[in-house]
Amino acid sequence: MKLTRRDVLRFAGGGLIGTLFTPIPWKLLDDTAIWTQNWAWLPKLPRGPISTRFSHCTLCPAGCTLRARCCNGVPVGLTGVPNLATKNGVLCAAGFASHHMPYHPLRLNGPRAYTGKDDGSMLIPVTMDATVEALGRKLRAAASATSGGSVAILDQRPGRALSRAYQEFLSGFQGGQYLVSPSSEDGTLRALRNLSATQCPPLGYDFENARTVLSFGAPLLDGWGVPEQMYRLFSDRSASGRKLIQIESSKSRTARAAASWLPVAPGTEAVLALGLANVIVREGLYSKDAERRIKDFPRYRDLVLRYHPHPVAALAGVDPDVLVDTARAIASSPSIVVSGADPAAGPADQTTEILVAGLNLLVGNVGRKGGIVYRRDVPGTDGPGYAETALHQVPDHSIAALIMDGMESGATFPHSLLKRKLVEDGGTVVLLSPYLSGHSAVADYLVPTASPWETWEEVPAPPGATSASFSLAVPLLPGREYSVDAYTFLKSLSKASGVNLEDHGSGESLLRRRAEMIAASKRGMVYAADGSEGKPASSFANGEAIWQSCADGGTWVDDAADASSKPEFNILGQLTDADLARSARMQQAAGSLTLVPFSTRAALSGATISPVMSKVFQESDLRMNGGTVLLNPKTALLFGLKNEDRASVRTKNGLLIARVLCDPTVKPGLLHAAVGPLPNGTPVADEEQSAGVLSLCTIQDDGSWRFTEATIEKV
Amino acid sequence: MKHRGIIFLLAGVLAALAIGWFVFPLALYRTEPQPIGFNHAVHTGEQNSMTCDMCHEFAEDGRFKGIPVVAKCAECHSTAIGTTDVEKRLVEEYITPGKEIPWMVYSRQPDNAYFSHATHVTRGKMPCEECHGPHGSSTTLPSFQVNRISGYSRDVWGRDISGIPSEPWQGMKMDRCVNCHADRNKVDGCVACHK
Numbered sequence: 001m002k003l004t005r006r007d008v009l010r011f012a013g014g015g016l017i018g019t020l021f022t023p024i025p026w027k028l029l030d031d032t033a034i035w036t037q038n039w040a041w042l043p044k045l046p047r048g049p050i051s052t053r054f055s056h057c058t059l060c061p062a063g064c065t066l067r068a069r070c071c072n073g074v075p076v077g078l079t080g081v082p083n084l085a086t087k088n089g090v091l092c093a094a095g096f097a098s099h100h101m102p103y104h105p106l107r108l109n110g111p112r113a114y115t116g117k118d119d120g121s122m123l124i125p126v127t128m129d130a131t132v133e134a135l136g137r138k139l140r141a142a143a144s145a146t147s148g149g150s151v152a153i154l155d156q157r158p159g160r161a162l163s164r165a166y167q168e169f170l171s172g173f174q175g176g177q178y179l180v181s182p183s184s185e186d187g188t189l190r191a192l193r194n195l196s197a198t199q200c201p202p203l204g205y206d207f208e209n210a211r212t213v214l215s216f217g218a219p220l221l222d223g224w225g226v227p228e229q230m231y232r233l234f235s236d237r238s239a240s241g242r243k244l245i246q247i248e249s250s251k252s253r254t255a256r257a258a259a260s261w262l263p264v265a266p267g268t269e270a271v272l273a274l275g276l277a278n279v280i281v282r283e284g285l286y287s288k289d290a291e292r293r294i295k296d297f298p299r300y301r302d303l304v305l306r307y308h309p310h311p312v313a314a315l316a317g318v319d320p321d322v323l324v325d326t327a328r329a330i331a332s333s334p335s336i337v338v339s340g341a342d343p344a345a346g347p348a349d350q351t352t353e354i355l356v357a358g359l360n361l362l363v364g365n366v367g368r369k370g371g372i373v374y375r376r377d378v379p380g381t382d383g384p385g386y387a388e389t390a391l392h393q394v395p396d397h398s399i400a401a402l403i404m405d406g407m408e409s410g411a412t413f414p415h416s417l418l419k420r421k422l423v424e425d426g427g428t429v430v431l432l433s434p435y436l437s438g439h440s441a442v443a444d445y446l447v448p449t450a451s452p453w454e455t456w457e458e459v460p461a462p463p464g465a466t467s468a469s470f471s472l473a474v475p476l477l478p479g480r481e482y483s484v485d486a487y488t489f490l491k492s493l494s495k496a497s498g499v500n501l502e503d504h505g506s507g508e509s510l511l512r513r514r515a516e517m518i519a520a521s522k523r524g525m526v527y528a529a530d531g532s533e534g535k536p537a538s539s540f541a542n543g544e545a546i547w548q549s550c551a552d553g554g555t556w557v558d559d560a561a562d563a564s565s566k567p568e569f570n571i572l573g574q575l576t577d578a579d580l581a582r583s584a585r586m587q588q589a590a591g592s593l594t595l596v597p598f599s600t601r602a603a604l605s606g607a608t609i610s611p612v613m614s615k616v617f618q619e620s621d622l623r624m625n626g627g628t629v630l631l632n633p634k635t636a637l638l639f640g641l642k643n644e645d646r647a648s649v650r651t652k653n654g655l656l657i658a659r660v661l662c663d664p665t666v667k668p669g670l671l672h673a674a675v676g677p678l679p680n681g682t683p684v685a686d687e688e689q690s691a692g693v694l695s696l697c698t699i700q701d702d703g704s705w706r707f708t709e710a711t712i713e714k715v
Numbered sequence: 716m717k718h719r720g721i722i723f724l725l726a727g728v729l730a731a732l733a734i735g736w737f738v739f740p741l742a743l744y745r746t747e748p749q750p751i752g753f754n755h756a757v758h759t760g761e762q763n764s765m766t767c768d769m770c771h772e773f774a775e776d777g778r779f780k781g782i783p784v785v786a787k788c789a790e791c792h793s794t795a796i797g798t799t800d801v802e803k804r805l806v807e808e809y810i811t812p813g814k815e816i817p818w819m820v821y822s823r824q825p826d827n828a829y830f831s832h833a834t835h836v837t838r839g840k841m842p843c844e845e846c847h848g849p850h851g852s853s854t855t856l857p858s859f860q861v862n863r864i865s866g867y868s869r870d871v872w873g874r875d876i877s878g879i880p881s882e883p884w885q886g887m888k889m890d891r892c893v894n895c896h897a898d899r900n901k902v903d904g905c906v907a908c909h910k
């Protein structure tokens with residue numbers, strides 16, 4: 001029998017049919033899918049002995065204590081550490097995945113520079129030496145009289161030993177400015193210190209002993225301070241008698257959990273503060289000490305007496321009786337009045353900040369247990385330090401060269417604010433960050449620093465804490481060869497720019513030096529991470545012993561400060577009549593809405609969190625995704641919108657295509673826009689979506705960006 | 716020939732079936748020897764009457780220790796018991812120098828799969844045999860076969876190349892976990908096993 005081509009084809013066809021009835025295609029499909037999970041370049045979990053290390057999270061200023069489960073020394077799982085005297089550690093979703101950060105796909109693997117400042121400029125790799133040399137030249141030029149600006153450093157995690165080194169570096173430049181994030185929780189404290197006519201010690205909120213807390217929109221129960229502590233303090237109000245009153249235009253998470261919520265019209269907070277002060281002054285409820293410590297008390301009294309509660313309540317849209325009761329509540333018990341600082345909406349306007357600070361002075365909260373207490377700086381940094389200014393408070397076009405430190409750690413701001421503060425030609429911006437993060441877009445140079453878990457990092461006291469503290473984030477992974485230690489980079493920069501900076505070795509030696517100073521001061525207590533009783537710092541033999549305890553997850557906490565200090569204040573010193581006039585209700589054009597951005601710390605579009613967690617956020621609505629807007633159903637109806645519609649939100653600054661959600665707790669006329677995580681935490685390349693919510697916001701004269709007139713249209 | 720076409724077609728089908736079911740598994744898996752033989756039956760039989768958890772024990776914190784370390788073997792085998800070659804090698808190569816036995820693990824799962832023996836055995840009160848079968852009465856270790864593509868043990872897929880277990884304890888793929896949980900009305904999310 002002769003074999004023909006047709007026979008071969010039939011045999012092959014039969015083979016093909018037969019193969020479908022064998023495990024070959026199906027098993028190969030399964031095995032190759034598994035094979036792709038095991039490619040050599042994919043990070044692998046190590047094999048080896050299981051151990052436990054304690055450390056602290058550095059993703060936001062809360063600095064929560066955490067327990068790392070390590071496999072062969074590499075962290076593979078994180079949990080919080082409950083029942084600690086210092087921080088009752090419960091981790092947030094982002095913190096749970098902070099050990100993913102060294103493997104983040106947006107990690108910078110070398111210095112980068114933009115070729116220009118327009119949209120078409122390219123990000124190109126540069127060498128570290130060339131970067132330092134170029135920056136040294138630019139810093140010298142910026143410091144010259146002809147630059148029209150000064151050198152500034154934006155420290156996104158102030159209070160560290162490195163922060164002190166930044167201040168020392170800046171002192172080498174004429175008019176050098178040390179800046180902090182505008183959205184920090186200590187806005188009211190900073191306002192109080194700015195109002196002081198005499199030397200005022202550092203301040204902290206004593207929420208633990210407060211009976212009444214009046215919050216002007218501060219997200220106290222949504223990521224403020226150490227979030228778990230705040231929940232613990234306000235969740236058992238029936239037992240503790242602690243009362244939280246929230247003044248806010250929307251029913252936020254904090255407003256929901258508060259004892260009472262005053263849904264005010266946006267922009268009327270300053271007037272409301274004056275109305276509260278009016279009740280306190282008219283009824284004589286103010287502190288007897290206030291008359292003496294407020295140097296401009298007569299002028300302040302005359303001003304507040306013009307704001308009778310009834311017209312104020314009508315303007316703000318609240319019940320006048322509630323306003324009067326609120327005023328009585330804050331005057332009759334140890335209380336704290338606190339304002340603003342949403343991580344995305346930023347600080348309250350300057351007038352509100354001052355008047356809220358004024359309320360604290362009026363009822364004698366400052367320097368009182370259960371109010372705003374004095375604290376001390378970490379040993380070695382006592383005494384007058386370098387002036388600290390929030391970014392939004394520096395004069396416009398006053399910065400010729402800016403170094404931004406650290407990734408966005410819990411708060412963000414519009415890039416238009418930064419551009420406004422830079423000199424007219426844009427100046428030079430350097431970003432020190434492990435990642436290509438949100439602020440990278442405005443930087444000229446990107447310098448890669450070590451990511452969490454790769455280097456020793458200091459975790460200072462959270463903003464607003466009642467005592468200074470010192471703890472460490474430990475390095476459990478080897479540093480990458482392309483990342484630099486921020487302090488070492490600063491030293492190189494000082495050499496290149498001809499500025500004297502004392503050489504303390506590396507960033508680690510800077511921290512060890514701080515531990516030495518703590519030991520020498522013999523102040524405070526050291527609390528171990530295992531929850532055992534604290535030991536006095538004086539019982540430690542030397543700084544090395546304190547360092548070791550902190551390296552094992554412990555925390556040094558300072559003693560209470562001397563409460564006898566009686567600084568004097570000028571409340572209205574900086575306020576003009578024009579400021580007060582602006583504090584009246586903002587005018588809203590017919591057919592328009594008021595855009596109010598909001599977010600939660602560590603869940604910002606600009607912040608870099610684990611891609612796994614940003615995906616969870618995105619899919620779960622655990623936090624609103626960036627590009628989601630909330631409207632009152634009545635407002636939505638007026639604009640022909642319904643739930644889950646897509647709509648274009650337009651302000652004079654740009655356009656955003658957003659997802660609409662109807663929420664009856666949003667005040668009519670408001671458009672709450674989430675500044676939340678985007679897919680994988682990365683900006684979307686889509687042209688329409690590229691304008692984030694913050695880029696739509698209008699920067700006011702005082703640098704705040706809370707309210708912007710906007711329109712919305714269904715697409 | 717009248718049915719010549721059909722014959723070649725069927726021949727192709729039969730050849731493919733033979734290759735797929737008999738030759739393919741031989742090509743897909745390679746056999747690797749265990750470092751040393753082990754007789755479970757000697758340990759668990761009447762003479763010694765040991766239970767599984769005497770060697771595969773739980774730590775005080777509830778954690779399952781898995782395959783016993785050589786120190787555990789040394790509790791009885793610090794000197795050779797008997798005169799077999801295996802016993803001699805055990806003592807000379809591993810116990811005396813204190814070197815761990817590099818066992819090939821039949822059940823090694825991908826890193827993204829989490830399994831707690833403590834949850835199943837201690838809380839779920841499941842007998843070892845329900846998943847491991849009569850492994851404790853075996854006199855030799857089964858051959859250790861490695862999938863040349865995925866790198867995992869053949870026991871993860873199951874001894875039968877069809878993936879259909881011939882015994883209830885065969886296979887350790889996700890569908891087995893899911894089916895078992897469903898049978899017991901244990902509803903879990905993804906993160907229960909993929910942490």
